[in-house]
Amino acid sequence: MVRYRVRGGNALRGTAFIQGAKNAVLPMIGAALLAAKGRTVLRNVPIIEDVRRAIELAEAVGAYVELHESERTLVIDASRLSSPVLPAEIARRFRGSVLFTPALLHRLGEAVVEGVGGCNLGSRNLDFHYLGYKRLGAIVDEGETVIHVKASGLTGATLYLDTPSHTGTENLIMAASLAKGTTVIENAALEPEVLDVIDMLTKMGARISGGGTGFITVEGVDELHAVEHTVMPDRLDAGVFAMAAAITGGELSLVGTGLDLGVVRYKLEQMGVEFARQGAVLHVRCEGPLRPINIITDTYPGFATDLQSPMMAVAALADGTSYIHERIFDGRFALAGELNKMGAGVEVDGSRAIVRGRTPLTGAEVTAHDLRSGIALVLAGLAAEGETVIGSGYLIDRGHAHLAARMRALGADITREISAH
Numbered sequence: 001m002v003r004y005r006v007r008g009g010n011a012l013r014g015t016a017f018i019q020g021a022k023n024a025v026l027p028m029i030g031a032a033l034l035a036a037k038g039r040t041v042l043r044n045v046p047i048i049e050d051v052r053r054a055i056e057l058a059e060a061v062g063a064y065v066e067l068h069e070s071e072r073t074l075v076i077d078a079s080r081l082s083s084p085v086l087p088a089e090i091a092r093r094f095r096g097s098v099l100f101t102p103a104l105l106h107r108l109g110e111a112v113v114e115g116v117g118g119c120n121l122g123s124r125n126l127d128f129h130y131l132g133y134k135r136l137g138a139i140v141d142e143g144e145t146v147i148h149v150k151a152s153g154l155t156g157a158t159l160y161l162d163t164p165s166h167t168g169t170e171n172l173i174m175a176a177s178l179a180k181g182t183t184v185i186e187n188a189a190l191e192p193e194v195l196d197v198i199d200m201l202t203k204m205g206a207r208i209s210g211g212g213t214g215f216i217t218v219e220g221v222d223e224l225h226a227v228e229h230t231v232m233p234d235r236l237d238a239g240v241f242a243m244a245a246a247i248t249g250g251e252l253s254l255v256g257t258g259l260d261l262g263v264v265r266y267k268l269e270q271m272g273v274e275f276a277r278q279g280a281v282l283h284v285r286c287e288g289p290l291r292p293i294n295i296i297t298d299t300y301p302g303f304a305t306d307l308q309s310p311m312m313a314v315a316a317l318a319d320g321t322s323y324i325h326e327r328i329f330d331g332r333f334a335l336a337g338e339l340n341k342m343g344a345g346v347e348v349d350g351s352r353a354i355v356r357g358r359t360p361l362t363g364a365e366v367t368a369h370d371l372r373s374g375i376a377l378v379l380a381g382l383a384a385e386g387e388t389v390i391g392s393g394y395l396i397d398r399g400h401a402h403l404a405a406r407m408r409a410l411g412a413d414i415t416r417e418i419s420a421h
């Protein structure tokens with residue numbers, strides 16, 4: 001069992017180094033398996049538990065993988081894939097396991113999906129993925145626990161996503177890249193991580209156009225080759241550090257953000273947080289009291305659902321009532337009960353939450369129900385009086401690298417503990 005212990009009250013100050021993006025590196029590991037020859041090199045890899053699981057899964061299907069932790073570099077040789085089975089004991093531990101299916105289909109003619117994990121956020125359907133594979137010519141046999149996808153070659157088709165699924169878009173682009181002929185994906189996801197994956201696939205030889213427009217066209221090619229690619233910065237990790245400055249009344253220089261935080265920055269600015277770009281560094285500081293905020297989550301460029309929980313923690317410290325509407329997942333408010341244990345005033349009504357601030361937070365024993373509720377509790381702990389102990393810390397480690405060390409370097413009083421239970 002991993003636990004985080006946080007003693008609140010310290011304003012975070014200094015330089016925070018932003019990791020590479022979890023939601024870009026996972027599809028990239030899946031993409032690396034499409035190359036039948038050579039070694040793929042991924043740089044700026046976040047050293048998170050989901051990456052460790054992805055490595056285990058790649059090895060389980062026969063890839064040779066080296067993780068060079070201090071260089072944050074992965075080397076993947078997928079020339080000898082040997083098994084189409086994504087074993088349950090690994091695949092059920094992270095969502096990214098779903099991204100291995102296209103490579104297994106193309107390389108081995110079948111994929112046996114024994115399970116797909118990921119954060120418990122309510123319904124997390126995969127029908128767009130499987131309907132898309134079927135339209136491309138695969139046979140999908142959906143058993144109660146195991147899904148078997150088979151194809152002796154895929155053929156391009158027009159595909160439509162009911163909503164712009166993030167991993168759905170990535171999977172269908174990968175499947176279409178080695179299909180015969182042209183595929184059009186309508187209502188495709190616009191997330192920057194999807195565009196980074198398209199960049200990598202393009203370097204590998206894929207012919208993809210329309211990334212970022214919602215209409216993607218893929219001209220199938222005969223083979224893809226191994227390349228070197230640097231993973232984009234994690235905008236969720238960057239958002240969390242910006243919020244850590246906000247919630248503690250601190251001042252941070254974010255290094256490695258590379259991209260604009262977009263709507264997250266604007267929302268934090270409305271709350272009274274100041275941002276200044278100084279060349280490649282994004283400076284964040286918060287001096288005065290926080291103002292309340294309204295948040296409606298949406299697909300990119302809307303407010304990212306993954307930052308909704310951390311923002312709820314910040315809103316608990318704002319002077320007034322904030323409003324949150326969660327529109328992507330139907331079960332993403334487990335945080336409310338935990339924050340209330342610390343003294344927050346959060347009321348949930350279906351997909352909406354009202355956060356009545358400002359209530360002083362007090363340290364408590366709380367539980368991470370998923371990755372982002374876990375990091376939100378860390379933020380709350382940084383601002384609370386006394387000690388907060390956050391259980392199920394593995395979920396935080398799924399997506400944030402060396403969190404305690406990075407926050408301690410900024411003055412936080414936080415430790416990561418491992419116990420037998």
Ligand SMILES: CC(=O)N[C@H]1[C@@H](OP(=O)(O)OP(=O)(O)OC[C@H]2O[C@@H](n3ccc(=O)[nH]c3=O)[C@H](O)[C@@H]2O)O[C@H](CO)[C@@H](O)[C@@H]1O
Binds near residue numbers: 125166168
């Ligand atoms: C590994 C990864 O990249 N994870 C991210 C990805 O998850 P993921 O790709 O799983 O999220 P999706 O965009 O697919 O899902 C969003 C919504 O669409 C629904 N849906 C999705 C696919 C489908 O076939 N049918 C269907 O109904 C889901 O039930 C959910 O309600 O995007 C989410 C939304 O930005 C983020 O929170 C996750 O961090």
Ligand SMILES: C=C(OP(=O)(O)O)C(=O)O
Binds near residue numbers: 095
């Ligand atoms: C929902 C998330 O991740 P996953 O899709 O990997 O469960 C997340 O990163 O908040």
